[in-house]
Amino acid sequence: MTDFTSLGVKDIRDGVAKGDFTAREVATAFNAAVAQAASLNAFILTTPDHALAAADATDAARSKGETLGKMAGVPIGMKDLFATRGVQTTAASHILEGFVPEYESTVSSNLWAAGAGMLGKLNLDQFAMGSSNETSYFGNVSSPWQKEGSNAPMSPGGSSGGSSTAVAARIAPAATGTDTGGSIRQPAAFTGICGIKPTYGRCSRWGVVAFASSLDQAGPMARSVEDCAIMLEAMAGFDPKDATSLQMDVPNWEAALSGDLSGKKVGIPKEYLMEGTDQAILDSWDQGKAWLKDAGAEIVDISLPHTKYALPAYYIIAPAEASSNLARYDGVRYGLRDLPDGAGLQDMYAQTRAAGFGDEVKRRILIGTYVLSAGFYDAYYNQAQKIRTLVSQDFEKAWAQCDVILAPTTPTASFPLGSLDADPLTMYLNDVFAVPASLAGLPAMSVPASLTKDGLPLGLQLVGKPFDEQGVLNAGLAIQQRAGFTAKPEQWW
Amino acid sequence: MSVDKQTVAKIASLARIKMSDEELERMAPELNNILEWVEQLGEVDTSNVAPMTAVIPNVLRLRDDVVDADPLTGGGKRDDILANAPAAEHGFFGVPKVIE
Numbered sequence: 001m002t003d004f005t006s007l008g009v010k011d012i013r014d015g016v017a018k019g020d021f022t023a024r025e026v027a028t029a030f031n032a033a034v035a036q037a038a039s040l041n042a043f044i045l046t047t048p049d050h051a052l053a054a055a056d057a058t059d060a061a062r063s064k065g066e067t068l069g070k071m072a073g074v075p076i077g078m079k080d081l082f083a084t085r086g087v088q089t090t091a092a093s094h095i096l097e098g099f100v101p102e103y104e105s106t107v108s109s110n111l112w113a114a115g116a117g118m119l120g121k122l123n124l125d126q127f128a129m130g131s132s133n134e135t136s137y138f139g140n141v142s143s144p145w146q147k148e149g150s151n152a153p154m155s156p157g158g159s160s161g162g163s164s165t166a167v168a169a170r171i172a173p174a175a176t177g178t179d180t181g182g183s184i185r186q187p188a189a190f191t192g193i194c195g196i197k198p199t200y201g202r203c204s205r206w207g208v209v210a211f212a213s214s215l216d217q218a219g220p221m222a223r224s225v226e227d228c229a230i231m232l233e234a235m236a237g238f239d240p241k242d243a244t245s246l247q248m249d250v251p252n253w254e255a256a257l258s259g260d261l262s263g264k265k266v267g268i269p270k271e272y273l274m275e276g277t278d279q280a281i282l283d284s285w286d287q288g289k290a291w292l293k294d295a296g297a298e299i300v301d302i303s304l305p306h307t308k309y310a311l312p313a314y315y316i317i318a319p320a321e322a323s324s325n326l327a328r329y330d331g332v333r334y335g336l337r338d339l340p341d342g343a344g345l346q347d348m349y350a351q352t353r354a355a356g357f358g359d360e361v362k363r364r365i366l367i368g369t370y371v372l373s374a375g376f377y378d379a380y381y382n383q384a385q386k387i388r389t390l391v392s393q394d395f396e397k398a399w400a401q402c403d404v405i406l407a408p409t410t411p412t413a414s415f416p417l418g419s420l421d422a423d424p425l426t427m428y429l430n431d432v433f434a435v436p437a438s439l440a441g442l443p444a445m446s447v448p449a450s451l452t453k454d455g456l457p458l459g460l461q462l463v464g465k466p467f468d469e470q471g472v473l474n475a476g477l478a479i480q481q482r483a484g485f486t487a488k489p490e491q492w493w
Numbered sequence: 494m495s496v497d498k499q500t501v502a503k504i505a506s507l508a509r510i511k512m513s514d515e516e517l518e519r520m521a522p523e524l525n526n527i528l529e530w531v532e533q534l535g536e537v538d539t540s541n542v543a544p545m546t547a548v549i550p551n552v553l554r555l556r557d558d559v560v561d562a563d564p565l566t567g568g569g570k571r572d573d574i575l576a577n578a579p580a581a582e583h584g585f586f587g588v589p590k591v592i593e
Contacts, residue, residue: 102573215548309533333574344591349509353508363524363527366520384531386537387539389542392548
């Protein structure tokens with residue numbers, strides 16, 4: 001009998017289409033794996049009936065000889081930042097606890113139309129603010145990975161930590177993620193899986209709980225580059241409901257996948273060689289260069305001079321947008337209302353938001369409010385937006401020299417839960433390599449490369465030109481073919 | 494520039510988040526650490542740089558100027574919109590009394 005939970009998106013889709021097994025068998029196996037893995041805390045809510053109903057619809061369509069969708073028969077995990085009609089959507093916050101949308105996000109709607117089903121709503125950092133999945137109102141997510149010889153719970157990364165854990169633990173073949181400043185790539189790297197953030201505007205933001213609207217992008221997380229290509233095709237597409245949606249056709253990324261990089265130039269940005277980066281990360285970066293060279297690419301040195309300013313600029317821009325976006329949680333329209341006896345409207349706002357937001361969310365709202373306040377706007381926000389222009393121009397200049405950029409995804413491997421929570425700044429540094437591509441709206445991917453001597457996964461990051469997801473996926477595939485990353489976490493849950 | 498407890502209290506009030514004295518005490522040094530760190534942006538000469546407005550060049554679309562031109566983004570959703578309201582009455586959001 002096939003162990004369905006070891007299968008990825010492509011295997012499931014093709015197996016169902018060929019009739020090797022039914023979609024219902026697959027959904028049943030994953031529902032059971034999800035139920036058995038409650039100790040990972042990857043899901044805020046499980047929806048086994050949704051997965052089964054979608055599977056039955058696929059099986060019925062197949063028996064009638066109908067054309068099957070790109071994700072037909074594949075049950076996935078849905079990050080709980082996507083509004084799902086009739087299914088609680090919380091952004092891992094108390095303020096949205098019990099919120100049941102009357103509408104479906106465009107991305108999830110596209111996935112259901114492509115034949116996917118939903119195993120449940122995945123845990124995340126509260127409002128996607130965090131890099132370790134320790135800010136969720138519904139508790140930390142544990143990575144399925146542990147250091148060799150230790151059983152200390154490790155961080156699955158964040159904010160898409162429920163997604164990374166579910167995919168790495170084989171309780172979902174794939175999951176949606178969102179990436180504002182690394183929230184797909186960093187958790188993918190920490191858990192030995194793939195994840196791609198497409199060009200800003202490829203995936204509709206409609207129905208995705210907003211964090212920083214000029215940065216937020218949805219993308220797939222899965223265990224292979226092929227699976228990411230398939231799922232991204234299903235997620236992406238023009239949406240009139242999102243003013244920043246790209247009015248472009250979705251390419252057939254899967255069909256055009258090729259690990260042959262002959263004639264391609266891969267840029268190595270010298271500014272990413274930073275103090276404090278683990279030797280293991282540097283070694284893995286060198287290994288990555290060798291792999292891409294072996295695939296036929298030419299390796300060229302490039303310079304992205306404003307790299308060091310990208311992260312501080314991000315920590316002005318993202319909180320500024322968040323403070324504005326999160327103003328909607330007021331105890332009036334949806335979610336929590338905390339109305340002390342005899343309190344007026346203003347007290348109700350302040351009390352509701354005090355009770356409904358976690359510490360990290362409050363911290364970022366306060367930073368954002370401060371940098372946008374009268375007298376500070378120019379010094380902070382406007383200066384950060386100018387730096388963002390410079391970061392983006394750095395990349396534009398680099399594209400004259402190379403087709404794709406190779407860099408580490410993170411400065412370290414995963415760390416034990418609770419080990420970095422004393423200082424918010426140390427936590428922010430996790431995204432130092434991920435944020436520049438976010439500020440420039442570029443497609444970027446993390447693929448697993450190797451294990452540290454402690455047995456923890458490391459990822460390599462590929463950044464591409466605007467709209468060139470294909471170049472990113474192809475370079476990712478070249479690494480995947482050479483890294484031979486087959487390690488998986490030993491089951492302890 | 495650094496913020497003291499009073500400034501944090503002012504920001505919290507602008508952001509409509511009630512904070513206890515203890516929370517303000519704790520938040521002030523955390524915010525200062527972050528603000529001190531982002532101040533390095535001042536090193537960069539940006540006198541001839543325009544602030545970023547759109548990360549990927551895009552055009553703003555206009556729809557036809559008629560009611561419900563696009564049923565997906567049109568109106569007629571009152572009950573859906575009120576469905577999650579903590580207090581909805583007579584087709585409106587309910588709030589505490591705001592006039593004296």
